[in-house]
Amino acid sequence: MSPVRRFAAGAVLAAVAILATAAPATAHDQLLESSPAEGERLDAPPGSVTMTFSGELLVLDESTAGAVVLVVDADGEDWATGDVEVRGRNVTAALTPDMPEGGYQVRWQVVSEDGHPIAGVIPFAIGDAAPLESTGSAEATASAVPDAPTASDQNADGTGGPTRILLVGGAGAALAVVVFAVLLVLRRRRAAAVPPDSGDDMAENS
Known part of the structure; x- marks a missing residue:
């Protein structure tokens, strides 16, 4: 394999490596x-x-902290404090003491390790009441948390991840193609600079 082809193959492999290493970093x-x-x-109100x-x-x-935690009852009152x-x-949010029996929802939003906000809803209850389930759409349930993805896709939202991977991989591949083209042009110019009959002249002179 010629040096040009070896260099081009190495550039392509480098682009593939960039693409492979970029994938885990985009996971929320x-x-x-x-x-x-x-x-x-719960039999008794939780402290946090x-x-x-x-x-x-x-x-x-x-x-x-970039994190929001609300603990709301059926009337929409927030019992989180501090x-x-x-x-x-780990995320911890203190609650107001002596919460009454009833159904509740923990509505949360945090900033993922990849910098993307993720959010969700956790229904629970105190006493004999039923957990406060969502009565409307997931978007309405999480509406109290600013700029939050829906609760149903908080663990599966990958918006922007595949696009970023493709951009990184595409940039690497494009770089490999450009490098290959430049080297190919330089090689042709170098070959053109050598007279085609230079070998015969050398043989005659010897």
């Missing part, structure tokens, strides 16, 4: 577990809501 984090759990019925995710969540700055605490993969 997922909610692994929570307390209260989805659909759980805790959630654990699959990756390290982003903290935007010291004044805001700041939301984000530590690595």
